[in-house]
Amino acid sequence: MGRVVRSSGAAIALSASLLAPCAAWATPEGRTLSAGVDVGFRSARDDLIVPLASSGPTLGLSERFLGALGPGLLDTGIRFQFGALFDRSGHPAASIFHALRLAYLPVAVSRPRAWSFALGPALVWETDVLWLRTWDDAHAYWLGRRYLGLSARAWRPLAPSWRLELMAELNLLGFEARPPAYRLQNEDALTQVAFYFADVNRAQRFGSVFDWQALRIEADVCRTLAPGSRKRGKSLGLEARLAHTDAPLAAFVFELNLRYAYAWDL
Amino acid sequence: MVNVPRFAAICLGLLLSSCLFDEPLKHDLGVVPEPLADGWSIATPESVGLSAEALSRIHTVLLREDRFVGTLGMLVVKDGKLVWETYLRSRADRDQYHHVQSVTKSVTALVFGAAQDRGYFSDLSQNTGQLFADEMSGLEPIKATITLQQLLTMTSGLDFDNLDFDLEMYTFHHSDPLRYILEKPMYAAPGVRFYYRNADPQLISYALQRVTGQSERALAERWLFEPLGIVDYYWQADQDDGSTVAGNGLHLKARDLAKLGQLLLDHGQWHGRSVISQTWLDEMTEARLASDFHDLDGQPIPYGFYWYVVPSGFAAWGNGGQYLFVDPARQMVIVQIALPDTAGLDGSTLAEFLDLVRELL
Numbered sequence: 347m348g349r350v351v352r353s354s355g356a357a358i359a360l361s362a363s364l365l366a367p368c369a370a371w372a373t374p375e376g377r378t379l380s381a382g383v384d385v386g387f388r389s390a391r392d393d394l395i396v397p398l399a400s401s402g403p404t405l406g407l408s409e410r411f412l413g414a415l416g417p418g419l420l421d422t423g424i425r426f427q428f429g430a431l432f433d434r435s436g437h438p439a440a441s442i443f444h445a446l447r448l449a450y451l452p453v454a455v456s457r458p459r460a461w462s463f464a465l466g467p468a469l470v471w472e473t474d475v476l477w478l479r480t481w482d483d484a485h486a487y488w489l490g491r492r493y494l495g496l497s498a499r500a501w502r503p504l505a506p507s508w509r510l511e512l513m514a515e516l517n518l519l520g521f522e523a524r525p526p527a528y529r530l531q532n533e534d535a536l537t538q539v540a541f542y543f544a545d546v547n548r549a550q551r552f553g554s555v556f557d558w559q560a561l562r563i564e565a566d567v568c569r570t571l572a573p574g575s576r577k578r579g580k581s582l583g584l585e586a587r588l589a590h591t592d593a594p595l596a597a598f599v600f601e602l603n604l605r606y607a608y609a610w611d612l
Numbered sequence: 613m614v615n616v617p618r619f620a621a622i623c624l625g626l627l628l629s630s631c632l633f634d635e636p637l638k639h640d641l642g643v644v645p646e647p648l649a650d651g652w653s654i655a656t657p658e659s660v661g662l663s664a665e666a667l668s669r670i671h672t673v674l675l676r677e678d679r680f681v682g683t684l685g686m687l688v689v690k691d692g693k694l695v696w697e698t699y700l701r702s703r704a705d706r707d708q709y710h711h712v713q714s715v716t717k718s719v720t721a722l723v724f725g726a727a728q729d730r731g732y733f734s735d736l737s738q739n740t741g742q743l744f745a746d747e748m749s750g751l752e753p754i755k756a757t758i759t760l761q762q763l764l765t766m767t768s769g770l771d772f773d774n775l776d777f778d779l780e781m782y783t784f785h786h787s788d789p790l791r792y793i794l795e796k797p798m799y800a801a802p803g804v805r806f807y808y809r810n811a812d813p814q815l816i817s818y819a820l821q822r823v824t825g826q827s828e829r830a831l832a833e834r835w836l837f838e839p840l841g842i843v844d845y846y847w848q849a850d851q852d853d854g855s856t857v858a859g860n861g862l863h864l865k866a867r868d869l870a871k872l873g874q875l876l877l878d879h880g881q882w883h884g885r886s887v888i889s890q891t892w893l894d895e896m897t898e899a900r901l902a903s904d905f906h907d908l909d910g911q912p913i914p915y916g917f918y919w920y921v922v923p924s925g926f927a928a929w930g931n932g933g934q935y936l937f938v939d940p941a942r943q944m945v946i947v948q949i950a951l952p953d954t955a956g957l958d959g960s961t962l963a964e965f966l967d968l969v970r971e972l973l
Contacts, residue, residue, distance in 0.1 A: 397634065397637065398635075399633065434634060435678075480954065480956075480957065481682070481951060481954060482951065482953040482954065483953050483955060484953040485953060528708065530848060531782065532778040532782055532857070532861070533778040533783055534783070535783045
């Protein structure tokens with residue numbers, strides 16, 4: 347037994363180091379609420395202002411509900427991240443990411459001792475805001491997205507009270523908001539909180555995954571703290587996130603996050 | 613057990629792999645102007661006596677990523693001919709208008725001069741009390757004594773810093789923007805101290821609108837841009853009252869900006885058509901006081917009516933490194949356009965610009 351636990355622990359740690367984060371404890375019959383903190387590394391570039399990537403650390407908070415609903419899983423969450431980035435010349439930039447998502451995933455395959463799968467639609471509202479103060483101290487640059495996407499989840503037990511979860515999500519259809527190619531107004535309301543949630547999502551255009559892409563892949567290693575009771579759990583995972591568009595000019599955000607979360611059964 | 617160094621190495625590798633790639637900030641897109649149907653004749657630098665080597669050295673500096681960092685393009689006109697033109701980020705910058713920031717103030721001075729030429733203002737001692745009698749109601753009496761000359765020389769005494777101006781005036785909205793400016797406190801009595809800010813030219817714009825019944829933009833279109841063949845431009849208007857943003861709202865193409873410089877060289881005429889009087893140009897470019905800005909020796913740059921008076925001529929200067937330099941003795945105009953909302957990048961001060969082009973002077 348001890349050997350199994352040790353090898354499982356190694357597998358868990360290796361998975362956590364190779365894959366990406368975010369948490370989900372709930373088996374299809376359970377409901378959990380989790381809160382997490384993540385640290386990561388983000389790289390962002392917007393050719394609307396300068397074709398230089400700004401990269402640096404991020405810190406984020408998230409909250410997620412995952413629970414059984416009918417024949418599937420209801421997966422909702424909110425998230426906020428802040429990044430302090432620098433370009434190759436050391437010019438600083440601030441980066442904010444916030445997201446709200448709601449997914450419903452009918453369970454396609456459910457096996458207690460092997461991989462289970464669920465697949466379904468996701469509604470996502472997320473925004474990347476980049477403030478490159480050195481290059482433009484009056485305006486922000488953003489990729490805002492409201493889309494219908496496809497979300498897939500797979501999970502399997504690794505050992506008693508341990509589980510591995512994988513998740514991937516990709517946009518299909520939706521609205522993208524970007525700054526205009528040429529800024530006519532003198533200044534964005536950068537000091538107003540509402541700017542980062544409302545103003546940046548104006549002037550949206552409809553598009554599909556062929557026009558712009560928002561991809562998220564994550565892997566979590568989850569552990570139930572009280573085996574058998576599922577009263578509490580915690581998870582560690584890695585996440586990779588990519589956002590890309592070519593309109594009006596190319597912009598990218600790519601990041602890797604390490605996330606630690608704590609969960610409560612409801 | 614987990615191999616901690618390996619785990620750390622894998623994490624570090626993943627983090628580094630997440631860096632996106634850069635592209636060059638600047639490109640050598642050539643320096644030879646193309647003939648366009650825009651009113652400019654093209655010539656070679658040598659044909660007008662300019663040193664190709666000196667221009668090449670300037671180009672080399674512009675192409676450096678650590679010098680003139682925000683510069684988008686530059687052009688040189690001599691003897692009425694466009695002889696050198698380069699763009700560093702994209703050729704499309706030639707055909708796109710650019711936010712020229714406080715160069716707008718210098719254009720406001722030209723529009724004001726055109727109005728003066730047409731007799732709309734009796735003299736520069738007219739004051740805000742006479743121009744804005746209704747809006748002055750209930751304000752400190754001293755505010756009614758601010759003259760046009762004081763507004764044209766940034767000495768009104770109204771305390772409205774440029775750090776706040778755009779946000780307060782054009783992002784937040786006011787039912788009466790003119791009154792909002794006039795309600796600002798005084799930092800000094802009118803005429804006492806230079807204090808560079810957008811409030812003063814904005815009041816000049818309101819004065820133009822009050823006496824002519826038209827916005828400054830409409831006046832500029834009729835009196836200035838149409839005669840010069842400037843058709844593709846943008847001049848921001850206040851969303852609340854439609855007034856023209858006179859301190860920094862103008863967007864012009866580099867070649868069109870050069871036309872304004874050539875207008876000054878040609879005594880207010882463009883291709884033989886009189887646009888503005890030499891009398892006003894002389895008044896406008898006369899050094900009247902020391903500005904807050906300094907040359908490379910640390911000396912304050914003299915200021916006229918929204919124009920800087922420099923040793924070999926005069927200049928309009930906008931935030932980020934927008935320049936219109938006019939050298940009457942050498943019959944030369946030099947224009948630079950740059951990223952408009954930067955400050956502190958190399959090449960964004962008038963002193964640095966004059967140092968760059970001094971070989972041509």
